[in-house]
Amino acid sequence: MHWPHGRQLSFRANRSNCQPTISGDDGIILTIEIEESNVSLGAKIRGLKLNALSGKNWIEVHKAFLKYAVLIFPEQHLTQEEQEEFSTRFGKIEYLVDNLKTIPLTNKASNGELYEQDSEWMKLLKGNEGWHTDSSYMPLAAKASILSARIVPTTGGETEWADMRAGYEALDNATQKKIEHLNAYHSYFHSQAKIGHTVKQGAGYGFNASDAPLHPLVKTHPETKIPALFIGRHIHIIQGLSEKKTEKLVAKLTDIACKKGTTLLHKWKPGDLVVWDNRCVLHRALPYPLTEERLMLHTRVAGDARSERAINHATA
Template identity: 30%
Template sequence: MTMSIRPIDPASRPFFAAEVSGIDITRPLSGEQAGAIERGMDQYGVLVFHDQRFDDDTQLAFSGHFGELEEASGDLNWGKKRRIGSALVNDISNLDNDNQVLARDNRRRLFSLGNRLWHSDSSFKAVPAKFSLLSARLIPSAGGNTEFADMRAGYDTLDDETKAEIEDLVCEHSQLYSRSLLGFSDFTDEDRERFKPVLQRLVRRHPSTGQRSLYLASHAGAIVGWPVPEARALLRDLIEHATQRRFVYAHGWRQWDLVMWDNRSTMHRARPFDAGQVRDMHRTTVACERSTMAEAA
């Protein structure tokens, strides 16, 4: 087989989101294959691989080709017994430790509803995420899509005055803020300490391509040096601009899809599905080499 990477919508979005074929990524990769995938990520931001029957070990092995993996510390279950054994695999499911569907009012489920807001993975960590890799183990019969927005296009289509205004701005990111947008406030003192705000640049330059992009997320609740209402109004306007339909790819999941995206140049959000059906997704996350503040320096 020969690996091929082709845009999913060459007519409307030839620059964003591509499908990869001709490769079984559950098997060991050559350095050449891993390099081609990383170049595809640089070009398209989102790559879709169909029919990749991963278990956690093979997903971890594949993910490790692209950098150091971060621990799954962004949920309320951190430090407690988990359904998934490895601390390097995020449990993006609606299941409890006995593989039963969580009740609608379950605290962990309510916290996870924040994933339906536009965000970039781990922007609430001082060193945020580089790549996310999400494997669809079980999916509901309808709904539960994931939408991706191209933040490079979002930046490129801003007017020059706005680009100049935001070039050096620094935001505070925290899951305390994103969850508050949905009315979730059931945090322990330990949670509040772990989710203290961190600083992130609002405009990033991609280390491989040099392209600028907006670095936005529902986690961003303040801009350093700005009054909070004015900061949130600007961030809301920028998210609205960057998530226009022409910049968005909506992925309809099939079982055993693996979707890989670059958090440095995209945002994403999950869409609703029947709360009584199982949606079991396993995510591995490659960390950036340094913080956005260090990147700028």
């Protein structure tokens, strides 16, 4: 399968954002270096220890999060507990499986063997190769996602992000006007069915019997007030449009917003941690050799009900 990769991650140092800050309680002065990517989203941050983040450090991180939408912290090597603690800075953790705050995204089973490619779990992971935003298929969409690399394959397995703020801005006036009041139903059943994976109701997180959540195609970011597309593979049907017209419009918007050369691509190294803003970003995983192990730890932050609650689940 051919993937139209975005640019390989490339950064330029934004020296104006290099500033002395206090890290932790030891009073050591560190310099935070923020390196902007060469596209409209993404920054690489050095000079911080996320497991010893002071209040002043957090203010700078949060500002960068709102501005760049994707923050890459190289070589942090956090424990799972430290990753969860950092995640709570952004809000309440969304539990995806039972009582687990963090889930492993891996092709290796608990018995030490690699999963078969046609297993139910690998079909779920395969779905992540389509452009999506996390938990749009839930009554409460996610605010942020935190992903760290533990074991990476020798090739492939990158993560790619697309800026939905820039995507909306790239639309012509007629298209912006056409979609400004449209809403779409998001369904995990539907998105998995499109890749040939039939899932039973109640089979796992997101596969429930409740009404498919209805979200606007264009959402205003609750903190920055910047409009952004809210699209992705989980869209089942746009209210008032046929399935065929829905597919055509979503494909058009995705092609514009995820245009080659405008996306951000990160090649993982063990210890890297990335956090992104689901309210204005799409992402996808890239394929890798399934004969090699890949282990990532994923923590998800729940959205604010005032802005991320589905229209048809307002009282849920």
